Amino acid sequence: MFTFLLLVLYSSSCLAQSASQFDILLEEIWQYEMSVNPTSATGYGIHDFDDKLSDNSPEGLAIEDQQYRLFLSRLNKIEITTLSRNEQITLLIQQEKLQNYIDQYRYHAHYMPLTSESGFHSGLAFLPRSTRFKSLADYQNYLTRLKQFPSYFAQQIYWMKQGIATGFVQPKAVLSGFENSISSFIHPTPQESVFYAPFKQLETSSFSTKDKLDLQQQAAEVITKQVFPAYQQFYDFFVNEYVPNSKSSIAAQAWPNGRAYYQNRSDHYTTTTMSVEDIHNLGLAEVKRIRGEMQQIVNQLEFDGNINQFIEFLRTDPQFYAKSADELIKQASYIAKKMDARLPQLFSLLPRIPYGVVPVPDNIAPKYTTGRYISPTRDDQPGYYWVNTYALDKRPLYALTALTLHEAVPGHHLQISLASEMQDLPKVRRYSYLSAFGEGWGLYSEFLGQEVGMYETLYDDFGRLSYEMWRACRLVVDTGMHIKEWSKQQAIDYMLENTALSEHNIRTEVDRYISWPGQALSYKIGELTIKRLRLQAEQALGDKFDVREFHQAVLEYGSVPLSVLEENIDIYIKSKK
8 A cells, every 4th residue: 555666866956846846736735625624724723714614515525525536636647756755755645645535435434423432523522622712703713613513413414324324334332322422512501511611711811891791692602502402413313313223243344345445444554555364363473472471470470370360360459440530640640750751761852842641531531442642732732641530440550651651752742742843844744643653653652661661560561561462452353353253242352361451441442443443453563563673773783773863763754654664764774884
């Protein structure tokens, strides 16, 4: 899927002319993307579309597809050898991004605008955080957006009905309790709504008393008459029509053209063309290897029992769990701060953007993953490391170090922030996130904690291995369920057998893999590539190897396909010999 041609030198005038035309086209594509994804534009600090939501009507999506195909055709006509190597990388990433839009439309992914943990309805809850609120016009733009909720929800429901008609629906097995994530946005009073939050902040603004009261009154009316009814309409449809018509099979291959769609998603998320069978077998091999390392720790602890009994001990002993949400957040914050101080041992360049540690919002926490990094959406905001404080007896402290390193630093916050701060890169590079690179880096970051002494006890190190095992198991169970006819219970049992994750976490994760085919493959594929390239550099350079220089070589081009990363490291090695 991803190929890359090394630079062939042409005259500087030819390069300059081509680059200029290329830059113009890139900017044209970017501006179009922002116009059809207005909430994303707001998040990127572009305020030309702050009063709009996406047009997801049949006509709107058809026009988008035609435009993306036209842009891709124009990109494909560019002579790649007239571009610099960095521009060639940009071209490749932009081509893949457009191709993914086209593929998603072709496979009717818009028929299914939700996974087991979130959907279009919960994504809108980020608007109060991402929107600029500095002027009266900003507030009016926001209110105009809220007024569009009924039509926007109706468009999504239309596509979900198309999914029911064609068999492209989520499995019933992952939908239990999802309706609560919809009803949580409906309240007795508008002031309780997350969408009213910006109007509570008006008390400290410099607006006149009249303007403040007018805005608050308008907000209360819009939320009551348009936002709440939109969520109610979606709730009623979901409960009365969608769930009763959801499918019994959990496999992607049971969808129309499902096997091809799954391979397409695998290629997209791993940025490789590995076959599903090869990925499954790689997972089995990794599970076997990691289990051996886990057994070594059990032996070192002189535990009286086998590895599965040890895992059960970890799952059930209260000493390994926080007693309150505050305790869990404080412990995660402490680990993050401790790692902050050790970053200079591993990196020569650190991001300027700060980050905070906060709980996952209550309304989505029950079906949400253990932790996640949330990028800043405005210049005046930090990034956030979300920690799930729901079901504390299922959030083991022995795995918290690995989770924190993955989501915060040196994982997602560091990598994503550095990329966004690279002002010399075009926007498509600064704001693109390729899962194999990003999640591979996150998993590799868990390993880096071992090198700087972050895992202070054998239990912590077992937690690290359990998290690595978790990602290895993903290769097995994701492909197993979607292509090899595994049942949901078979996947759960496999992860219970091989990881120290709680059963609650495992069930949440398995639901995620079922409803988001292929994404879970990216972590291990990316991490193994980075580790292999590091070993290659260490062997080639010997005493000349510097881990800080290696990490700079990995990160300096932003999020890239794994094939490009391999070439980047090859160039780095040659430059140091």
